[in-house]
Structures are given as C-alpha cells and as structure tokens.
Amino acid sequence: MIRNISILTLNDLAITIKNKTILLVFFIPLFVFVTLKLVDSKPAVPEKVKIGLIKNEIYDQKVLTSIKSAPGAFAVSDIADLEEGKELIKEKKIDALLLKSEVLIVLKRQSITTLTVLESFQALQKAVEGRNVNWISKVESLIVADVQKQSLPIWILMLVLLVSFVIMPSQVAEEKEKKLLVSLLQTPMKEIEWLLSKVLVCMILICVSLVFLHMISDMKIGFNIHYILFLIIGSFCFSAYGVLLGFLCRNQATARTLGVIFYLPHLLPAALSEYSAKLSSVAPLVPSFQFIESVKKIIFEQSTISQLSFELTYLAAIGLLAVGLSYYLLKRRWLM
Amino acid sequence: MIEIENLTKVYKENRGLFPTSFKVNKAELVAIVGHNGAGKSTLLKILSSSLLPDSGKVTIDGVDLSSRLELVKKIAFVSETPNLYxxxxxxxxxxxxxxxxxxxxxxxxxxxxxxxxxxxxxxxxxxxxxxxxxxxxxxxxxxxxPPVIFFDEPTSGLDFEMTKEVFRLLKEFHAAGKTILFTTHRPEEIRNLATRILVLHKGKMVFDGTPDDYFKSSLHSELY
Missing domain, CATH: 1.10.238 (Recoverin; domain 1)
Structure with missing residues (x-):
C-alpha cells in the first residue's frame, strides 16, 4: 500500500512539474518577497506635509507663521486659486489645501495622508499654543463616496483580471490541447476571425460580470458613457492579453499556472500602489494600474474620456500588440 | 493531384521529415506506413496546414500549401483522435x-x-x-x-469491428473517386486495401510501390 501511495505521489509530483504547476509554488513566495521589497517598511506617510496656500487668501497670521516656521513638518506651495489647488491635490502634488476659514481640502477624507495632515496641524498648534484643540474646523474631501463605492474600482479590476487571466487562457489552451483549433483551421475560417472571436467572447464575459456586479451591488454610478467606453477599452486590452497568454500554452494546466502568474502582479501593485511610494512608482508600468486609476478618476472625479486619452491609448495599444502577437503565433502554428 | 517536392520538417531531436518528394495521382488510395516517429503524422499535419514545413513545396489539385483558404475546400483531414466539442x-x-x-x-x-x-x-x-x-x-x-482526404491513423484504438467499418468507408470513398492518403503502423491490415504504399523510416522515404511489391520485398521483414 505504502509503495503504491509513494508511486502515485511521485507521479503526481512529476505531473505538477510537467504541467508547470510547480512554478506557482515558487512564484507566489517570490512575488510576495518582491512586493514586500517594494512596499515601504515604514507606514506610507509623507515625511513632510505638502500644504497649499492660496496666494491672495487672508489667513490667520498665527497659523500662517507657525506653518512657515516649521519647514521640517510642512512644505508650503503657493497656489494661484482654489481650482489650481484642487487640481494639484488630484495630481497628488500637494496633500491638502488650506482655506482662510480654517477649512482643509483633501483628496479623500478616510486616508493615511489626511490623517497625517491633521496630526501635523494638531502637533503644530500644541507646540505654539499648548492647547489640544485643532486649528482646522472642517475637512472637505474632493472624493465624495462611501467606503463601498470607493472599493468598486478594486472589484472591477479583480473581475476583469479573473476573466482575462484565469478563465480565458484556459479556454484558449483547451482548444489547442483537444486539437479543436486544428479542426477549425480545416475550414475557410480566417485565423484573425478565430482570434477576434476569442477576444470578443472574453470582452462579453467581462461586461456581463461587470453589469451583474453593478446590478447586485448598491453602487449607483448612473449612465456614464465615459465610464462604459473606458470599461470596454479596458476589457479589450485585458481580453487580448488573456488570449495571448492562452496561446502561449500547450495545455490547460499550463494556462492556469501562467494565468495566476500574471494575475497577481497585475492585481496587487495596481490595488496597493496608494499605500506605498515605491509601489506607486512601479505600478504605472502595468496596464492594470492605468485601468484602475482611470476608473477611479471617472467614478470619483467625473473625468471624461478626453482627459484620459493617454491611458486609453496605452490600453488600446497593449490590446492591439497582444492581438498582433497572438496572430503571429497562430500563423506560425505555435505549440499546435 | 498531390505534388510534394523536397518537403522537410526537422525537430530538435533530429527527428521529423527529411527532404521527401512524391506525387499522388487522382483516385489513388495511398497508405503511408512506418513505425512511430517515422514522420507519417508530420507529413499529414503539413499537408493539412496544421504544421509549417521548414522547406519544400506542396501543391494539391493545383493549389499551393500557403493558400490555406483555397486548400481547405480541396482537402479533408481526419486526425487520429476525434477532436470534437x-x-x-x-x-x-x-x-x-x-x-x-x-x-x-x-x-x-x-x-x-x-x-x-x-x-x-x-x-x-x-x-x-x-x-x-x-x-x-x-x-x-x-x-x-472535398476530392482529397487525409486520415491520420484512422483505426488507432478501434476494435476489430470498427476497424473493418473504417476500412469499408475508405473503400467507399475510393470507389467514389476520392484521392486518399492514410497513415498506419500496421501494414498487414491494409494489404488488400491500398493501391499504393509509401514507407517512411526515420523521416526518409524508403519505399514507394504497390502493396504486392512491398510485401514481396525484404524491407517488410526488416522493418516489421
């Protein structure tokens, strides 16, 4: 009995090596290690609070002098007007904008940055006046959304990546493994038709899952054509990417492994970038970051497609590149 | 009907199909015989456009292998395993x-x-x-x-009755004027079926003739 169990165990191990599942065993710890290296070891709080002050605004002299006399805690930027200040907050060039009526404008109320800004003000006031009452009377957030809605972009990204990188590569590889693609190539079907049908079916699956997500959740986005168009372009990019991953594999098991290997690095840096300065510098390289950031801008800042032309072009280019590569491999009858 | 000139496909392990040339006339029933790894399936895969050759020229009923969309109207390819949904x-x-x-x-x-x-x-x-x-x-x-049919090991894994059934179909197609190429590694089975035998050995064609000539030759006993 033990002998047979040993034989079968060894056989299963050989299969995991052969179908490359073993890669996951090494890849996941390696990925965690690299990600931890990229995540700041200290909490992602700014060393200095970057505060914006509007040029012609009349501030409380005591507050103004205190801020300017604490260069170790505050980096002051002079801002022309309120609109410019809001733009700089959105671009994350300043952490907060102070108005004369002790109103502080921040990007998101529930964020580590906002907490740091308020703590810094409290500490400064205590040092100047010895009191523990905050100079800030009101905090206004540029992003007005509940926590559920704020998590929406992450769920969207998860769904898009799940369909593209886990479901689709497996389906494409299955057609190769079972020689169904070879049969289809015995018909007058053009290679590009097969390829585009795969991209299209993946886009449909993504769209159905997103519509379902919006229907069952209570997150009201309303009819926003910019949002819909962006999701379509995003789903095209990742669908084409997923089809390419599937095409690189000979069988379903390999495709699943490769899908997970690509899924995590696309999900985590994009989702965690705001918690780490290092990650936020690396994350823009992955298309999922461009996707999730744009979705956030459309949902929370009412950005339009024209304002997101770079991100849109980037995603469309990645999608087209993936289609081009898949087409080349299909023409070469890669691993068929 | 089928013209093959210096068709070559070499895999990494120095296996595959080395320069091979032959012609098949209309309404011939040709058996391609050889052991596993002789290059039979490689040849049929190339002919059915599911594998690209390294070099060589193939025309089927006047259509070049590179014109797949035209070629698929001329040929049918039945693979060893039924690849169905x-x-x-x-x-x-x-x-x-x-x-x-x-x-x-x-x-x-x-x-x-x-x-x-x-x-x-x-x-x-x-x-x-x-x-x-x-x-x-x-x-x-x-x-x-289509006028041309390729069968890759059509009786592989089939029982005696089903094998007979497949051979009956092959005869029917042949009688209907189809040009047929099929592979097998069991030449005894097709003694009374094929009109011509091509023998592949280690990627090279070593025999091209009638079944009678093949079974009379020493090659059959050497290889099998």
Whole structure:
C-alpha cells in the first residue's frame, strides 16, 4: 500500500512539474518577497506635509507663521486659486489645501495622508499654543463616496483580471490541447476571425460580470458613457492579453499556472500602489494600474474620456500588440 | 493531384521529415506506413496546414500549401483522435462546421444519414463510443465533399469491428473517386486495401510501390 501511495505521489509530483504547476509554488513566495521589497517598511506617510496656500487668501497670521516656521513638518506651495489647488491635490502634488476659514481640502477624507495632515496641524498648534484643540474646523474631501463605492474600482479590476487571466487562457489552451483549433483551421475560417472571436467572447464575459456586479451591488454610478467606453477599452486590452497568454500554452494546466502568474502582479501593485511610494512608482508600468486609476478618476472625479486619452491609448495599444502577437503565433502554428 | 517536392520538417531531436518528394495521382488510395516517429503524422499535419514545413513545396489539385483558404475546400483531414466539442450534440458539431463552410442544413442531414448518425443526432459526443466519435469526426471532415482526404491513423484504438467499418468507408470513398492518403503502423491490415504504399523510416522515404511489391520485398521483414 505504502509503495503504491509513494508511486502515485511521485507521479503526481512529476505531473505538477510537467504541467508547470510547480512554478506557482515558487512564484507566489517570490512575488510576495518582491512586493514586500517594494512596499515601504515604514507606514506610507509623507515625511513632510505638502500644504497649499492660496496666494491672495487672508489667513490667520498665527497659523500662517507657525506653518512657515516649521519647514521640517510642512512644505508650503503657493497656489494661484482654489481650482489650481484642487487640481494639484488630484495630481497628488500637494496633500491638502488650506482655506482662510480654517477649512482643509483633501483628496479623500478616510486616508493615511489626511490623517497625517491633521496630526501635523494638531502637533503644530500644541507646540505654539499648548492647547489640544485643532486649528482646522472642517475637512472637505474632493472624493465624495462611501467606503463601498470607493472599493468598486478594486472589484472591477479583480473581475476583469479573473476573466482575462484565469478563465480565458484556459479556454484558449483547451482548444489547442483537444486539437479543436486544428479542426477549425480545416475550414475557410480566417485565423484573425478565430482570434477576434476569442477576444470578443472574453470582452462579453467581462461586461456581463461587470453589469451583474453593478446590478447586485448598491453602487449607483448612473449612465456614464465615459465610464462604459473606458470599461470596454479596458476589457479589450485585458481580453487580448488573456488570449495571448492562452496561446502561449500547450495545455490547460499550463494556462492556469501562467494565468495566476500574471494575475497577481497585475492585481496587487495596481490595488496597493496608494499605500506605498515605491509601489506607486512601479505600478504605472502595468496596464492594470492605468485601468484602475482611470476608473477611479471617472467614478470619483467625473473625468471624461478626453482627459484620459493617454491611458486609453496605452490600453488600446497593449490590446492591439497582444492581438498582433497572438496572430503571429497562430500563423506560425505555435505549440499546435 | 498531390505534388510534394523536397518537403522537410526537422525537430530538435533530429527527428521529423527529411527532404521527401512524391506525387499522388487522382483516385489513388495511398497508405503511408512506418513505425512511430517515422514522420507519417508530420507529413499529414503539413499537408493539412496544421504544421509549417521548414522547406519544400506542396501543391494539391493545383493549389499551393500557403493558400490555406483555397486548400481547405480541396482537402479533408481526419486526425487520429476525434477532436470534437464533447459537451455538444452530434448535430451541433456538424452544424457548426457546415456553417463555417457555408453549407446548407440539408448537407448536415445528408451526412448524418450517410454515416448512420441520425439516431445519435441529439446525443452529446461525450456519451458516444470511440468508434462513433470517429464516425462523427469523418462525417464532419467530409461535409464539404472535398476530392482529397487525409486520415491520420484512422483505426488507432478501434476494435476489430470498427476497424473493418473504417476500412469499408475508405473503400467507399475510393470507389467514389476520392484521392486518399492514410497513415498506419500496421501494414498487414491494409494489404488488400491500398493501391499504393509509401514507407517512411526515420523521416526518409524508403519505399514507394504497390502493396504486392512491398510485401514481396525484404524491407517488410526488416522493418516489421
């Protein structure tokens, strides 16, 4: 009995090596290690609070002098007007904008940055006046959304990546493994038709899952054509990417492994970038970051497609590149 | 009908098909014989456009191998394993391919009748025996009624009765004027079937002649 169990165990191990599942065993710890290296070891709080002050605004002299006399805690930027200040907050060039009526404008109320800004003000006031009452009377957030809605972009990204990188590569590889693609190539079907049908079916699956997500959740986005168009372009990019991953594999098991290997690095840096300065510098390289950031801008800042032309072009280019590569491999009858 | 000139495909392990040339005339029934790894399947895969050759020239009924969209109207390729959509019915599998060939639905009905599949039209392929699956696979390949048919190990894994059934079909197609190339590693089986035998050994063609000549030659006893 033990002998047979040993034989079968060894056989299963050989299969995991052969179908490359073993890669996951090494890849996941390696990925965690690299990600931890990229995540700041200290909490992602700014060393200095970057505060914006509007040029012609009349501030409380005591507050103004205190801020300017604490260069170790505050980096002051002079801002022309309120609109410019809001733009700089959105671009994350300043952490907060102070108005004369002790109103502080921040990007998101529930964020580590906002907490740091308020703590810094409290500490400064205590040092100047010895009191523990905050100079800030009101905090206004540029992003007005509940926590559920704020998590929406992450769920969207998860769904898009799940369909593209886990479901689709497996389906494409299955057609190769079972020689169904070879049969289809015995018909007058053009290679590009097969390829585009795969991209299209993946886009449909993504769209159905997103519509379902919006229907069952209570997150009201309303009819926003910019949002819909962006999701379509995003789903095209990742669908084409997923089809390419599937095409690189000979069988379903390999495709699943490769899908997970690509899924995590696309999900985590994009989702965690705001918690780490290092990650936020690396994350823009992955298309999922461009996707999730744009979705956030459309949902929370009412950005339009024209304002997101770079991100849109980037995603469309990645999608087209993936289609081009898949087409080349299909023409070469890669691993068929 | 089929002209092959210096067709070559070499894999990493120095296996494959080394420069091979031959011609097949219309309505010949040619058996390509050889051991596993002799290059039989490589040859058929190249002829059916599912593998690209390293070099060489192939024309089938005047159409070059590179013109796949033209070529698929001339050839049918039946692979060793019936590659069908398992979760769908026999009829669905045939209809899908008929649509891709732009054939009318009547052709699907006709094929099901010709191959005795009408009783299984709504049965999922998953639930069919291997022999029936092979019959569906042949029926599907022959939907457009092409003049040339390639069979890769058509009797592999089939029992005696099913093997006889496949050979009966091959004879029928041949009698209908089709040009047929099929591979086998069991030459004894096709003694009374093929009109011509090509023997491949380690990627090279070592015999081209009639079955009688082949079985009289010392080559058969050397190889088998």
């Amino acid at each position: 398992d979760f769908f019915s026999v009829e669905y599998n045939l209809k899908l391919f008929a649509k891709l060939f732009n054939l009318p639905h009547s052709r699907v009905e006709e094929t099901m009748n010709n191959f005795n599949l009408s009783n299984f039209k709504k049965t999922k392929v998953l639930n069919l025996s291997k022999g029936l699956k092979q019959r569906v696979s042949i029926g599907r390949a022959l939907l457009p009624d």
